[in-house]
Amino acid sequence: MNNTILIGLASVLALAGTTAYWWRRERLVKESLTASRDWETNTNATTAVAHEELRAATKAAKRLDARVTDLPERVIALDEERRGLRRELDAVRERWADSWLSHVDMTADGDPPVRVVVFDSWEIDDVRAFAKRAMNEDAITVVVGGDNSFAVAVGDSLSDECSATEIAGSITECAGGGAGGTDRLAIGGGATGALDTACRNVKHSRIQSATVYPNPENDA
Amino acid sequence: MTETSTLTVRSVCPDRTPEWQTFVETHPDATVFHTAEWLHAIETVFGYEPRHVLLTDGGTVRALVPGFVVFEGFGWSVLNPFCEYGFPLIGEGTMDAAVLSALQRTDDTRVVKDVSWSGVSGYTTTDFGGVPTGSSIRLSIDRSFTVLWETVFDKDVRRCVRTARDHGVSVTDGTVDEFYPLYLETMRRLGSPQFPERFFASLADAFRESVAILLARHDGEPIAGVFLFEWGDATIIWTPASKRTHWDYRPNHLLYLEAIERACQANRSVVDFGRSRRGSSVHGFKAQFGGVGYPLMSFVTPPHRAGRASLDGYGRLSAVTPYLAPVITNPSVGTRLKRFIHE
Numbered sequence: 001m002n003n004t005i006l007i008g009l010a011s012v013l014a015l016a017g018t019t020a021y022w023w024r025r026e027r028l029v030k031e032s033l034t035a036s037r038d039w040e041t042n043t044n045a046t047t048a049v050a051h052e053e054l055r056a057a058t059k060a061a062k063r064l065d066a067r068v069t070d071l072p073e074r075v076i077a078l079d080e081e082r083r084g085l086r087r088e089l090d091a092v093r094e095r096w097a098d099s100w101l102s103h104v105d106m107t108a109d110g111d112p113p114v115r116v117v118v119f120d121s122w123e124i125d126d127v128r129a130f131a132k133r134a135m136n137e138d139a140i141t142v143v144v145g146g147d148n149s150f151a152v153a154v155g156d157s158l159s160d161e162c163s164a165t166e167i168a169g170s171i172t173e174c175a176g177g178g179a180g181g182t183d184r185l186a187i188g189g190g191a192t193g194a195l196d197t198a199c200r201n202v203k204h205s206r207i208q209s210a211t212v213y214p215n216p217e218n219d220a
Numbered sequence: 221m222t223e224t225s226t227l228t229v230r231s232v233c234p235d236r237t238p239e240w241q242t243f244v245e246t247h248p249d250a251t252v253f254h255t256a257e258w259l260h261a262i263e264t265v266f267g268y269e270p271r272h273v274l275l276t277d278g279g280t281v282r283a284l285v286p287g288f289v290v291f292e293g294f295g296w297s298v299l300n301p302f303c304e305y306g307f308p309l310i311g312e313g314t315m316d317a318a319v320l321s322a323l324q325r326t327d328d329t330r331v332v333k334d335v336s337w338s339g340v341s342g343y344t345t346t347d348f349g350g351v352p353t354g355s356s357i358r359l360s361i362d363r364s365f366t367v368l369w370e371t372v373f374d375k376d377v378r379r380c381v382r383t384a385r386d387h388g389v390s391v392t393d394g395t396v397d398e399f400y401p402l403y404l405e406t407m408r409r410l411g412s413p414q415f416p417e418r419f420f421a422s423l424a425d426a427f428r429e430s431v432a433i434l435l436a437r438h439d440g441e442p443i444a445g446v447f448l449f450e451w452g453d454a455t456i457i458w459t460p461a462s463k464r465t466h467w468d469y470r471p472n473h474l475l476y477l478e479a480i481e482r483a484c485q486a487n488r489s490v491v492d493f494g495r496s497r498r499g500s501s502v503h504g505f506k507a508q509f510g511g512v513g514y515p516l517m518s519f520v521t522p523p524h525r526a527g528r529a530s531l532d533g534y535g536r537l538s539a540v541t542p543y544l545a546p547v548i549t550n551p552s553v554g555t556r557l558k559r560f561i562h563e
Contacts, residue, residue: 025524032349032526039517040344043336054360055248058489061362067371068362 093129101133112158113139116199124149128187135184140167142199148177149189150199159183167202174198227282227314227322230274235260239281240274243309249338252451253303257426259286262301265419266559271298275314275322282314285323287330290562292528297520299331299529301562302415304356304495304516306333307340317342324521331529332519349523351530352515353563357493357503359511365484372510373477380473387438387469391478394435396420399445402435402461408549409464411541413557420447427451434478436462436471444471448479453489455479476509497535531563 054068061068064078117130122145131151134141138155140162150171152164168179168186175198179188191198234240234256244250252258263270268288275283285308287298300306308319320342323330332348334340335356343350361368369378400417407414424431430451436444444462448455457479462472476493483491495516496503507513518529541548548554 028526029349029523032351032520032523033344033347035350035352035517036343036348036519036523039336039350039515040341043515058360058362062489065364065367066362067367068360 090129093125094133096126097130097133100130101137112162114142114203115139116142116144116203118144118196118199120146122149123147124187124189127151131185131187140164142167142171142202144195144199147189148191148195149187150179150191150195151188152179152181152186154184156184170202170205171195171198174201226277227275227318228277229322229326230276231270232272232274233270234272234286237274240272240284243274243281243284243311247309247311250309250452251303251305251454252427252430252449252456253300253305254284254286254309255451258303258423259288259300261419261422261426262288265416265422266301268301268559271326271328273323273326275319277314281311283308283310283319285309285319285332287328289328291560292329293560295329295525295528297331297525297528298326298328299518299562300333304333305335305338306331307335307338308332310340315342316340317345320346320348320521329525329528330521333516333529334519335516336514343519346521347523348519348521349526351518351520351526353518353529353531354495354497355503355513355515356495357506357509357511357513359480359491359493359509361480361483361488361490365481368480368484368510374508374510377473377477377508380470381477383468384436384470384474389436389438389443389469389471389474391434391436391474394433394442394445396424396433398435398442399433399447399461402442402445402463403447403459404549405463406461407554408545409542411538411543411545411548413554413561414549415459415558416555423447432479432482434475436469436475438466438469438471443469444475446475446479448482450482450486450488454492455483455486455488455490456492457494472505480509534561534563 057068057071061071064071064074066074119126122130122143124145124147127143127145127149128151131141131143131153134143134153135155137153138157140155140158141153143151143153150168152167152171154162154164154167163183164186165179165181165183168181168188172179172188172191174193175195176192177188177190179186181187232240237256241256244254244256247254259270259272262268268290271287271289273285273287274281275285286300286306288301289296289298290301308316308323310316310319320332323332324346333353334343337358359368359372363372396417400420403420404414424433427449430449432448432450434446434448435442443466444460446457446461447459449458457476460472460475480491491511493506493509493511496506498513503513520526520529548557
């Protein structure tokens, strides 16, 4: 075997080795980049969002001592419970308003008779509940709460001559804020001025009548 | 968003870098394998050259990536050895791709061990090659232990736990001295090189109350054990060990149950059962506890060296290694060999 043949064989082997190396390298690069792409497509694209969602869901489930998978049922149950409590609270407010009405002297002179009831610790829901019950009285009742809310209730017999929304509008003109509702019942809030004064102005503009302070004092 | 060009790569020593520790403590996805304690224990025991990097932008830490230079048979790579999670911790408002690109500027062969829940993305745009390495099962502790026991665990778990208790197996806290012989026996059975005992001792010293060793005992004799990391809001069951002669007593079920109960009591969010291959008996065992499997992937740059992250070779060797166990796990051979087998 002469040198030429040896060199030829060595060259063939070197070429085959080099080819195999580059073929394997190319295959590896291709496979690994495909794996990366699949990972990003199948996993990470959704994981970033899913991760945050899962974390939030886990936190919520932990708070409720429930499994993440049970969360929808628990949330529905809690919502129903909340609605039930709300109904119960409304019923209590109605009874409470009835009780107040039976203890406050609602008789009023004047034509039409106007009452202003002020209670510093009342909130808009209390004011609304009280006003709703006051709609059964043959008078105009203006209820003022401590959170700058107020309500105007007009008795059925006066509904032809007075409008609750009109009276509420007069109050917001003086005290600011806004109001809305029907001719029988209007609710307002967000007053920036003195509601007391505004209500008294309205009261005096309509008829000489009394202001009722259920607690701590009643100036009726 | 922080752009690539504005990130500065800084090599640091985590246990002497307060910013590293603060970033890890405050990052929601940080694992025990990102901590300075873990990295310090590896460096001390195995003597790898550290190559941990902190990526900053105008002095503000934006990301960090742990890594050691390890020998891979045909070259050297930078990775976080002996764990599943070596992904970059990236701060809010920083682009993942910017961090990954910055890593490529270091000219190392970098292996980033990631998992689907880490949320890190951008490997495709930065040309990292991916190699699947199995999956880790994680059980979300989003309910009480009683609820888990009754509704989440497979009925086989309940049956095996009852079997263990009926046989008088109990679980107690243990020490490294008690755990290590069990671990060594397990490694011999598998034909896999073992960690040196001082690695466990070093971890136990460094982490103190964040490490727990649980031992299942029968007639006072340890028959199985687990080495746990109870760090942050996760419990990681890192190294289980058992005596095959006592498997009928089901001590491993009892140990895992105890680990989960401890996690519930400590109000942790998750129990991580570690890596396993889908379809393997280990995977089946872990799946009985009702967790979710998350795919694990090692990303390598440059991509033509992706083969270095593959665990397939270990899988093929596992058919032979049990026969070579006396040599592989020899005290003077195994611990040295482990330095090169850092799956």
